[in-house]
Amino acid sequence: MAQEQANSVGTAMAILDIAERLVQQRGFNGFSYADVSAELGITRASLHYHFAGKAQLGEALISRYATRFAASLTDIDTLAAPPIGKLRSYCEIYRGVLAEHRMCLCGMLAAEFDTLPGAVRQAVINFFDQNQAWLSAFLERSSEAGALRLVGPPDRAARTVIAALEGAMLVSRPYGDTAVLDSVTDRIIEEFSA
């Protein structure tokens, strides 16, 4: 039974892996169950066993993505590095995604926001709120410790950094490289360096 469950979970995970990449590269309206089916080698009907509909699949996608992202942020928190180094690590999360020719999952969904199922919309908002809350707290803490130059309120700075990184990923896509994102990252680091 443990094995059967493991297979089920394994299949669900494999579906999420493929769907996640497809959404990041093609958008929520740019992929179908047929795409996942062909790549995974099981029928569309079987996909519906694991995820009843595209909306539920979308929710599961963001849920797992947000959990992973939060884990990455916790990793940064526990890093033995100065705040500027941690800020660079934060930027490198985005770089790793773009290097795989992917858009940030929730950045992509933000573009398609008006067409998304209600539950998926809320999950996108929650992701950005969570992301901003962490970055804002990090910037404030680091600034108070004198390890980072922060002008203006931390939540405003956090929103600006997130916007710049998401936008850098977006405009990088047509060119197929990370040049713009690297430029933006350098500027962010300079901006917060004392």
Place this chain on the structure above:
Amino acid sequence: MAQEQANSVGTAMAILDIAERLVQQRGFNGFSYADVSAELGITRASLHYHFAGKAQLGEALISRYATRFAASLTDIDTLAAPPIGKLRSYCEIYRGVLAEHRMCLCGMLAAEFDTLPGAVRQAVINFFDQNQAWLSAFLERSSEAGALRLVGPPDRAARTVIAALEGAMLVSRPYGDTAVLDSVTDRIIEEFSA
């Protein structure tokens, strides 16, 4: 005959107006000929008379958008204002779009890039190249005149500004306001102020 041509051009323009808004709000993969048809009150077949296929419609969309955008840039050039004021006017182009609950047309298409017809892809790249070329030249010129503080090469600065503005529009969408874009605009103005 002049009247007939005027009607034809009028219909084509009306189609472009509706399709442009739909793409900016829902994405290229998030709208259909049926949507335009319903809103304009003519059949899908009639739409195909004016634009043979979705790919051609997409090309026409970007072509008109790029022309209008270029005209806005020329307007800024001829403005009787200091460079910082012109830079603010540039940012306000983006704000006007977002205020109508729209994404930048080419920002939206950049997200969907992998799924676009080849000709549309190239048009998106051309738009960003044109946009960057203007902004880069403007920043360099203004900096040399001492009216603007520019650190690093102008093309790098131009790409960063565009990325920040596009990203600000993107992450603003789920929240339905212009708060993030306004914050980003303020930061850009501060950054280039002497």
Place this chain on the structure above:
DNA sequence: GTCTATAACGAGATAGAC
């Protein structure tokens, strides 16, 4: 859990009348 079969609908596109 996965399959075959099929339903039900929507999308892009074309032919040909008016």
Place this chain on the structure above:
DNA sequence: GTCTATCTCGTTATAGAC
């Protein structure tokens, strides 16, 4: 230019066998 009619295909989803 716009229409009706039709075609073909893709997409989401369900029923029921194995």
